[in-house]
Amino acid sequence: MAMAQVPPSRVLSAQIANMLEGIYEARELGDVDREQRLQDQIIQPLVWALTSGDDDLLELSVYCISLLDKAVSTRALSQAHSASSRDLQISESVERVARLSEQRPY
Amino acid sequence: MPHATNLLSITTLLHGTWARRSTSQTEWWEPQGQFAQAINGRVGDLYTHSDYFFWSGSNSDSARRQAAQDFVDWVNQRRASQGYLRVICHSHGGNVALLSANAGLSINKLILLGTPIRTDYIPRMNRIGYIVNIFSPTDHIQTAGSVGRRRGEGRSLADTNQIANHCTIDPNTRHSDLHDWSVWQQQGNNFDALL
Numbered sequence: 001m002a003m004a005q006v007p008p009s010r011v012l013s014a015q016i017a018n019m020l021e022g023i024y025e026a027r028e029l030g031d032v033d034r035e036q037r038l039q040d041q042i043i044q045p046l047v048w049a050l051t052s053g054d055d056d057l058l059e060l061s062v063y064c065i066s067l068l069d070k071a072v073s074t075r076a077l078s079q080a081h082s083a084s085s086r087d088l089q090i091s092e093s094v095e096r097v098a099r100l101s102e103q104r105p106y
Numbered sequence: 107m108p109h110a111t112n113l114l115s116i117t118t119l120l121h122g123t124w125a126r127r128s129t130s131q132t133e134w135w136e137p138q139g140q141f142a143q144a145i146n147g148r149v150g151d152l153y154t155h156s157d158y159f160f161w162s163g164s165n166s167d168s169a170r171r172q173a174a175q176d177f178v179d180w181v182n183q184r185r186a187s188q189g190y191l192r193v194i195c196h197s198h199g200g201n202v203a204l205l206s207a208n209a210g211l212s213i214n215k216l217i218l219l220g221t222p223i224r225t226d227y228i229p230r231m232n233r234i235g236y237i238v239n240i241f242s243p244t245d246h247i248q249t250a251g252s253v254g255r256r257r258g259e260g261r262s263l264a265d266t267n268q269i270a271n272h273c274t275i276d277p278n279t280r281h282s283d284l285h286d287w288s289v290w291q292q293q294g295n296n297f298d299a300l301l
Contacts (some may be wrong), residue, residue, distance in 0.1 A: 010244075010278065017246035024253050056247050056281045059124035059197070062165050063250040100123060101165050 006048050013060055016045050020064055039072045043079065050080035050094050051087075058093055065101040073101075108183045109155035115190040116181070117145065117152045122197025122220075123163050123251070134285045135196070144287040145194065148301050153184070161202060167226065170198060174205030181211060190214050192301070196285050197221060198251060207233040217300065219284035222251030223260050229269070237269045238300045242279035272297065 007015065019042045026035035046064055049057040065073045077098050084090035119142055121135040134141040137154040146152035153159075159180050161173035185191060192215040195203045200221025207213050207230055214235040220242065229237060241248060241261040252260040262271045274284075275294030283289045290297040 010280075013246040014244075017250050020250055020253055055124055059122070059281065060247050060250050062123055063247070063253065066165050067253060096126065100163055 004044065006052075007045075009052065009054050009057055012045055012048060012052075013057060016042065016049060016057075016060055016064060019045070020067060024067060039068055042068070043072065043076050046076045047079045047083060050076065050097060051084050051090050053090055053093065058097055061097045062101045065097060109157045110153070111184055112186045113151075113153075113184050113189055114186050115151040115192075116185055117149045117192040117194065118159055118181075119145070119152075120159065120177070120193055120195035120199035120203055121161075121163065122195075122199045123165050125163055125196070125199075127160065141285050141287050144290075144298075145301070148298055149192065151190075151192075161199075163198075165198075170202050170227075171205055173202045174209055177202060177206045178209050178211045181206075193217070195219060195221060197247070197281065201227040204229055215301075220245050220248040220281050222248050223257045223263060224252045224255040225257045226255050228257075229263065231266075231268050235268070237263065238297075239263050239269065239271045240274070240284060240297055240300075241271070242274045242281070242284065243277050245279070245281045245284075247281035270300075272300070 006012070019038050023035055023038045023042070026038060042064070046061060049061045065077065077094060080094045081091065084094055119135040125133060125135055127133065132139045136142060137152060137158050142152060146154065159177060161176060162169050181191060191213050193203050193213055194217040196219045198221065200218035201224065203213065203216055204227045210233070212233055216234050216236070217238045217240065219240050239262060243261070249256070249260045263269050265271055274289070275292060279289060289295060
């Protein structure tokens with residue numbers, strides 16, 4: 001199976017931001033199916049962002065992780081951690097995202 | 107004890123959510139950073155002592171409110187009574203500054219860079235002399251920082267005689283480019299003239 005290609009950072013940030021909006025909207029409207037679907041879909045782009053080493057994508061990841069259900073954010077952080085195990089800098093960034101986003105923003 | 111007190115004029119930078127101290131490089135918001143040095147070249151009163159202001163950057167309202175109170179204390183320990191304060195803020199650092207004004211801090215000039223514009227962080231203009239609000243129209247990080255609390259489109263404030271909005275000339279300017287001196291000086295931006 002072909003590996004999905006990581007999009008350019010501008011495209012990736014737009015994708016994640018749009019899905020984040022969709023998740024919040026679905027949650028507000030009580031559309032559980034849509035919310036769950038989007039939370040599943042956001043994991044891979046979020047893992048790419050978490051392992052990118054890009055400051056903007058990492059800040060976006062903080063906002064994203066803060067909003068997601070705990071189980072989903074844990075999956076994303078765990079996958080990112082596994083993917084970054086040989087890169088100390090990226091591994092530290094993933095831990096930092098987790099630390100900065102551990103509280104709900106509101 | 108603060109390293110400097112009774113200052114007649116202070117310019118300081120307020121970083122946002124992701125900013126961190128690094129042992130391997132100087133960050134843009136630290137006094138020895140490239141952007142900070144460029145700012146100081148223009149204003150001359152950047153606070154450059156080693157006890158510069160830093161906050162946790164945690165993504166929570168409580169962390170921002172704590173940072174705001176800490177910033178009020180930090181300024182009051184260093185600024186002379188009636189002294190001038192200019193604050194240049196990136197991302198949620200801008201909301202820390204707005205909260206500090208709400209907590210009683212007088213800010214003469216406040217420059218916001220990609221600050222998420224939110225309903226829970228409304229500028230109280232009786233404490234702020236002038237706001238320069240700089241944003242990029244495609245800054246997804248800025249809007250992500252206001253999900254659930256967005257005011258308007260999350261980028262601009264109402265233009266008044268105390269508030270001016272400035273959109274970057276390049277619509278593809280990134281969130282972190284907003285504290286890049288070359289972007290500030292770019293033809294069509296000229297943000298350095300707004301200091």
